[in-house]
Amino acid sequence: MTWGIISTWQMSLAGVTKAAEQLRDGRPSGDAVQTAIEDVESNPAFNTVGYGGLPNAEGAVEMDAAFMNGDTLSIGAVTAIHDIAHPIAVARNLSHEQLNNFLAGSGADVYAQRHGFTSKNMLTPEMQAFWGKQVRKNATRHDVLNTHDTVSAISLDYRGRLHTGTSTTGIFMKAKGRVGDAPLPGAGFYCDNQVAGVVTTGLGEDLMKGMLPFKINELIRSGATPQAACDQAVYPFVDELYHRSGHIGAVSVVALDKEGNWGVATNTEFTFVVATDQLEPTVFKAERGSHNTTTIDEARL
Amino acid sequence: MTWGIISTWQMSLAGVTKAAEQLRDGRPSGDAVQTAIEDVESNPAFNTVGYGGLPNAEGAVEMDAAFMNGDTLSIGAVTAIHDIAHPIAVARNLSHEQLNNFLAGSGADVYAQRHGFTSKNMLTPEMQAFWGKQVRKNATRHDVLNTHDTVSAISLDYRGRLHTGTSTTGIFMKAKGRVGDAPLPGAGFYCDNQVAGVVTTGLGEDLMKGMLPFKINELIRSGATPQAACDQAVYPFVDELYHRSGHIGAVSVVALDKEGNWGVATNTEFTFVVATDQLEPTVFKAERGSHNTTTIDEARL
Numbered sequence: 001m002t003w004g005i006i007s008t009w010q011m012s013l014a015g016v017t018k019a020a021e022q023l024r025d026g027r028p029s030g031d032a033v034q035t036a037i038e039d040v041e042s043n044p045a046f047n048t049v050g051y052g053g054l055p056n057a058e059g060a061v062e063m064d065a066a067f068m069n070g071d072t073l074s075i076g077a078v079t080a081i082h083d084i085a086h087p088i089a090v091a092r093n094l095s096h097e098q099l100n101n102f103l104a105g106s107g108a109d110v111y112a113q114r115h116g117f118t119s120k121n122m123l124t125p126e127m128q129a130f131w132g133k134q135v136r137k138n139a140t141r142h143d144v145l146n147t148h149d150t151v152s153a154i155s156l157d158y159r160g161r162l163h164t165g166t167s168t169t170g171i172f173m174k175a176k177g178r179v180g181d182a183p184l185p186g187a188g189f190y191c192d193n194q195v196a197g198v199v200t201t202g203l204g205e206d207l208m209k210g211m212l213p214f215k216i217n218e219l220i221r222s223g224a225t226p227q228a229a230c231d232q233a234v235y236p237f238v239d240e241l242y243h244r245s246g247h248i249g250a251v252s253v254v255a256l257d258k259e260g261n262w263g264v265a266t267n268t269e270f271t272f273v274v275a276t277d278q279l280e281p282t283v284f285k286a287e288r289g290s291h292n293t294t295t296i297d298e299a300r301l
Numbered sequence: 302m303t304w305g306i307i308s309t310w311q312m313s314l315a316g317v318t319k320a321a322e323q324l325r326d327g328r329p330s331g332d333a334v335q336t337a338i339e340d341v342e343s344n345p346a347f348n349t350v351g352y353g354g355l356p357n358a359e360g361a362v363e364m365d366a367a368f369m370n371g372d373t374l375s376i377g378a379v380t381a382i383h384d385i386a387h388p389i390a391v392a393r394n395l396s397h398e399q400l401n402n403f404l405a406g407s408g409a410d411v412y413a414q415r416h417g418f419t420s421k422n423m424l425t426p427e428m429q430a431f432w433g434k435q436v437r438k439n440a441t442r443h444d445v446l447n448t449h450d451t452v453s454a455i456s457l458d459y460r461g462r463l464h465t466g467t468s469t470t471g472i473f474m475k476a477k478g479r480v481g482d483a484p485l486p487g488a489g490f491y492c493d494n495q496v497a498g499v500v501t502t503g504l505g506e507d508l509m510k511g512m513l514p515f516k517i518n519e520l521i522r523s524g525a526t527p528q529a530a531c532d533q534a535v536y537p538f539v540d541e542l543y544h545r546s547g548h549i550g551a552v553s554v555v556a557l558d559k560e561g562n563w564g565v566a567t568n569t570e571f572t573f574v575v576a577t578d579q580l581e582p583t584v585f586k587a588e589r590g591s592h593n594t595t596t597i598d599e600a601r602l
Contacts (some may be wrong), residue, residue: 072546073510079380079480080405098548100476101506104381107408107478107558175401177408188485205402209374210486211515218519245373247399250506 002260006154006277007036008201008252010077010299011046012282015039020275029157030069030092037065037088040151044124046205048149050087052124055131056176061122063169064182067091069101070162070191076101077183080176081108085120087300088167091183093117105177120298122169134173150182152199154256158281162197162258164189164213170204180204186214196220196257197231200267205250210237212253216263226255226263227294234265235292240248252286265294303561304330305577308337308454309502309553310555311584311600312347313574316340317588320456321576330458331370331393334466336475338366340390341452342468345425349450352386353425354470356432357477362423364470365483368392371463377402378484381477382409386421389468392484394418406478415505423470435474451483455557463498465490465514469598471505481505485516497521497558499531503569504550511538517564527556527564528595535566536593553587566595 003023010038015036022032041050048054055061065087066077075092079102081087090112094101103111113119150168159175166182166189174180181188181204188204190213191197198213219229230253242248250267260276264286275281282298289295304324316337323333326547342351349355356362366388367378377395378408379402382388391413395402414420449470463557467483467490475481482489482505489505491514492498499514520530531554541551553567561577565587576582583599590596 074546075509077480080408099472099506100479102480102509103476104478104480105405105408106474110477171400173406175404176411179378179403179405180399183489184485186485186515190512205400208376208398208403208486211512212493214487214512214515215519218516220509228582241374245375272487 003157004256004260004262005036005153005155006254006256006262006272006274008199008272009149010271010273011027011149012036012040012151012153013098013281013283016273016275017074017281020041020281023155023157026158029161030163032155032157033075033163033174034088034092034154037156037165037167038086041086041088047127047284048169049151049167050169051120051122052127053122054120054127055123056174057106058176059128059169061169062176063087063122063167063168064164064180065091066183066189067095068164068189068191069095069116070193070197073192075185078103078108078177079183080105081112083109083119083288085118088165090117101209102183105150132148140252152182152200154191154197154199154254156256156258156260160193160258162191162193164191164197164199165197170173184208187210188213190214190217192217193258196226196255198253198255200251200253202251204248206241207251209241212237216253216255220255220257226257226261230233230265231292231294235288238267264296271284271299302358303578304458305557305561306333306337306454306456306562307555307557307563307573307575308435308513309452309500309555309573310450311572311574312450313337313341314453314582314584315450317574317576318582321582324456324458327459330456330462331464333456333458334454334464335389335393337454337456338466338510339387340469342389345423348428349470350423350452350468351470352423352427355368355428355473356424357475359477360429360432362470362474363408363477364388364423364468365481366392367466367484367485367490369465369490369492370396371494371498375492376486379404379409380480380484381406382413382424384410384420385413386419389466391418420439423563451502453483453502455492455498455500455555456558457559457561461494461559463492463494465498465500467500482508483508487512489514490503490516493518494559497527497556499554499556501552501554503552507542507550508552510542513538517554521556521558527558527562531556531564532565532593532595536589539568565597572600
């Protein structure tokens with residue numbers, strides 16, 4: 001049996017490197033996916049996830065996260081959680097609850113406090129200053145690049161266990177209480193040990209119309225490779241949604257099947273990180289190719 | 302072109318009857334689905350939806366609702382919204398927003414207030430007294446029957462437009478901020494004018510693992526009848542989830558395709574209401590039959 005981990009955006013390289021060491025050492029995939037995501041949550045250099053993330057329209061950092069277990073299909077998720085160092089850890093804990101496994105806003109805050117998760121003011125002085133400057137300029141999120149970069153990861157361990165994790169502060173200047181794709185089953189993530197794990201990053205408002213992780217999982221179940229499944233699901237969806245609604249946001253997906261094969265598709269310039277027993281942690285960049293295919297190259301760092 | 306509406310639980314009979322008159326008169330399906338659901342939201346006799354709904358563990362009524370447009374695939378949703386007479390109306394309004402279309406908790410409350418939606422104390426004296434009695438008895442939701450009866454409806458108008466709507470107060474004694482399936486795209490509802498609409502009711506914690514509305518939509522897209530698609534999706538899923546996790550909650554789905562054909566599947570005793578240009582508003586009861594089929598009879602009222 002092989003092992004592997006794949007995660008969205010170059011920012012996850014350090015976390016994936018740590019997680020890959022754990023997987024190589026035989027640690028379970030649930031631990032590895034949490035490790036990869038917590039590294040990004042902790043790093044104030046990345047302003048779309050966790051500490052140092054961009055605040056909402058009211059100047060508050062509200063975070064979304066989810067965790068899924070591909071064996072039991074158990075899910076834990078939080079949306080609009082505040083002042084918690086590691087939303088992914090709260091989501092993982094919630095995945096053990098038979099009821100009340102997805103919590104929003106102050107309900108998520110109360111749960112995290114009661115269960116002893118580390119409190120932390122997630123708004124850095126830099127992001128507070130940036131927010132203030134944008135408000136004075138009457139800026140909208142459209143003026144700020146790269147403001148929907150969720151860290152979304154899938155890990156597979158030696159024992160064939162798949163887990164997914166997602167974490168984000170969502171779009172800049174989002175409305176209070178806005179729910180993106182990151183905490184939404186089927187739209188932001190899905191995994192099944194018998195098939196694959198699939199996660200997304202991009203504009204949640206559009207991703208929740210496509211249910212790409214669930215759809216790609218079904219295509220792989222029917223025999224498609226992860227790459228073919230990503231291509232077949234993503235490109236017709238983004239074209240169709242543009243045709244129907246006149247606009248389409250960024251949409252990127254990565255998939256990792258139970259054998260460690262992976263795939264990617266995107267309608268934007270997208271970087272991601274892969275590590276397997278065959279491949280040292282490597283950053284790739286992907287973009288849409290011709291005829292519903294994806295062009296993938298190793299990124300020059 | 303035909304018209305039709307299908308909605309979960311006998312409680313929706315009066316609302317479906319009003320909505321059917323609208324559809325017969327040529328009114329758009331988005332209006333009809335809202336009419337059907339608002340009728341249930343207003344009625345204090347139904348203690349799982351809207352006014353008179355069961356409160357959460359803290360004694361507060363928190364409501365979930367969603368609206369989907371099968372033409373544009375636009376979605377509006379709220380979770381853990383408070384003191385609003387018609388959550389479905391707020392969800393419908395949110396479906397017109399390009400960003401921030403799904404709002405949670407106090408963020409949803411603020412949006413509803415800013416947009417002038419009718420405020421209302423949704424906790425009736427009867428439900429407050431019932432809650433107090435249950436708390437004194439240290440009751441859990443397991444002691445109270447029928448506490449996850451979401452009103453979920455699909456309507457089709459003469460012009461072939463499909464819409465879905467859902468509304469619920471969720472499970473009794475739920476945690477503050479708990480998100481059920483009703484507001485979750487793909488898990489609680491999905492619709493596409495080119496195919497069908499599908500909605501669920503049951504235990505959200507399990508429904509969000511199955512993505513049944515999206516899956517059933519895909520099966521109908523591939524040529525299955527709504528009934529065959531419901532049977533093929535629901536029964537293997539509930540059996541598989543029970544096998545994997547050792548427990549399974551109530552799961553019921555109804556589907557209505559673009560031609561007005563409908564289907565249903567359930568692992569519990571389930572009632573639903575149908576009206577079409579061929580059928581006066583009628584309450585049916587369904588239960589699981591042998592060999593992954595569904596037994597459907599007209600209900601004796």
